[in-house]
Amino acid sequence: MADHAVSLERVSVTLPGADGPVLREVDLTVEEGELALVVGRTGSGKSTLLGAMCARVPHFTGGVLTGHVLLHGRDTRDHRPRDLADVVGVVGQDPAAGFVTDTVEEELAYGMEQLGLPGTTMRKRVEETLDLLGIAELRDAPLRDLSGGQQQRVAIGSVLTAHPRVLLLDEPTSALDPTGAEEVLATITRLVHDLAVTVVVAEHRVERVLHYADRVVHVARDGSVRSGTPAGLMVESDITSPVVELGRYAGWSPLPLSVRDARRAARDLRADLVGTLERSSPADRPAAGQRRRRGHVAPQGRLLSARGVVVRHPGDVVAVAGVDLDLFPSEVTAVMGRNGSGKSSLLWALQGSGTLSGGTVQVVPPATRASTPGTAGSGGAGGTASDTVEPRVLAAGERRALVGLVPQSAADLLYLDTVGAECHQADSESGRLPGTCADLLGEMAPGIVADQHPRDLSEGQKLALVLAVQLTADPPVLLLDEPTRGLDPTAKAALSRLLRGLAARGRSIVVSTHDVEFVAQCSDRVVVLAAGEVVADGPTADVITSSPAFAPQVSKVTGPGPWLTVADVRAALEGVPA
């Protein structure tokens, strides 16, 4: 019995104030040295499952847990989280939130100090861990100055020094850019393979972890949990990766989990796809490339035109170093780039509320376009210079009627205690008819009750509410800063449909994101930023397939070709427009 790393016996969890159990009669074992991937929709109880494994549920959260959770034979019933600190290490989604000290070295030692290890052991383990995670040069660095990937590695290191036999990771890569995520995942696989640490990881971005996993644990909405081999479980899981979806569509068996497997299975599929290209003439090619080029083939007058945008932050940091950007109607533009490449600063500068140290941002106000529909011809500057306005010089209320921005932590915009009150406030602050915002919200996310507290909404619903609030002002340009963070694939697909719908009605949408698959689904055009400069700007298919780091999985399997998503492949093969 004590040989299982983690074992749950008929575990049910009911959290305080909840109507029904979050987890229902869960029987689950994870063997020593396994990498188990926990998947499930948002709010399905993934975090509760991890919490139960480290005794935070119910010791820290309250609620009722029936059944037994055993970690290497220790029952969480009689062991508080602190009594399990030498067996299980926990790393959360936001590494910075769990830091107790302020330098890397002290943080690595903190857990060992609490366990009362002798000084010489601590010195040795800190050095080992610094080398194991490849962060030796950061030894004295203040934790706040580290990049997201480095912070996450330090967080993992800080629990590793206590030599836990089980490591629980709750969405370790969700806040990271692709490179940072790779660093962290490489570290995790190294721990599993070299040290035989048991790792349980919950992750929305299944495609990042699936091919490393030995076991997949699926948490369903009703609280039931199934576990099995990745290939077996993915056949009917509601959370999948694009490769798995492609495999399901093409009917491959066994289901491929990595790009490599899929590429080997896809020889016939590729031939079919190339065949469709040859059959159709370039003009009526239904492939995805067509949709994605539209914005550039016929720009119908700019909505927003930025020239030489420079953003400096205090401390002589140049966040945006001279960016030229034009935004066109009916176009979804994705802004990509690593953490700290200046994406947020650029969006805030475009909106006019953030710092703009140099350059100009001109926006065509909606009234001008309505009164002179013909003047905004192709190639023109959207009317003469006198027609455009600089959002920066306007009052905040007028500014948001020109350019809307949904910030990174969208919930900052919400401060009233019901959804209905927020909608009402949005109507009155934008001077719209009462009910405008509520209608928009109902359209985007049906089923939100008006007297719900905004805090109780899921991440996707919160985002929809903030979007509705910002859309109430009816801005022709809408900017979204990392909206996909914390969304599960279903919510992401819904957001993608929503943004496409908004673009179809003539708006220009800009989305900053790390999520290549979302970009492949949603955007017409991709702008890549690095060190505050634009390094690539063009149609989605051209930009993201040109570098392996940015390419979506489907394109890696089917390439070279213009197919980015399973929907593209399906459209090409079945002749249905995407």
Added chain:
Amino acid sequence: MRSTLPRAVHPAAWWGWAIGMAVAVSTTTNPVLLLLALCVVALVVAARRGTSPWARAFRLYLWLGLAIVVARVVLHVLVGLKFGEIVVLRLPEVTLPSWAAGIQVGGTVYLEGLLAAALAGLRLAVMIACIGAANALANPKRLLRALPGALHEIGSAVVVSVSVAPQLAESVQRVLRARQLRGDTTRGLRAVPTVALPVLEDTLERSLLLAAAMDSRGYGRTDHVPGGHRLVTGAVTLGGLLASAVGIYGVLDATTPAAMGTPTLLAGLALSGLGLWLGGRHVPRTTYRPDPWRGAEWLTVGCGVVAAATLVTVSRTTPELLVMPLTPLAVPPLPMAPVVGLLVGALPAYLTPAPPRPAARAAHRGARDRVVVRG
């Protein structure tokens, strides 16, 4: 060689030195000595402070000191009792009823009174600079790490609450910025609810995350303590505290019997120390790379003690050397012993090891937007 390698001097040593300097300063109103002490403190701070944020806070203490001097002078002009012969400024005086004899609103301002007020302000300002120096030189977090085992949980709690303040400021800034996006630019009291709710929510959420993380990393682990043992520890600590309280009362009140004074206080302190030691024995916690207490620490504390002892001795024997002669007004004296005593206080700037300098690794280009994760 080892004694000259760069390392951080024990924070308690800096506090000992700073308190010594402050005691020395408190005995004098001689402007020459006060300014000399200020120079000594500033020199040591400039030579031995680290690169941490609080090390840069020394300047704030200087500004605070300046504000105190100005406030003291302004108060003297407005409501102070004026005295002296050399007239500086003639102001009308408000006649007050006899029961308000200690206050003089307005009235002619004399140079002597003005100087006395300014020097009293300067003395307080220099004492505050001494405390500021201790804050700039000693890492408060490292000081808390040196707490006895029984108190380490309180130490951790203090560290965490200190780190909440900058986070709170960050959240407020973020929410204020976000509010602009809704076209809401109200300032002042009316903006409080719209800012406070998201900020409090954010802070609470972060605190809970941190608490959970600390719990999972073993914070608050204790060995099993037998009941009898716990009772003894409690009794000893409580007895010690009681005896200390009685002792302090005895020391301060001259009418109590002598046995209730210093002896009781010492016994109380000893008992309290014993209680802390007993309580700490069952905390399995250890300290990673504890700050050593070596020659440099003794030297630092010693310099502070010498400065304090010199000035206190001079003030007992020849107090006229330490005060500014006001009636009649004269040039302040420059006594040898106090000057040497204060200069000894500057020795740590040269004789202690230099603080370690971390390599610069700030990016010169690229945004500093921090990763904020919610939900």
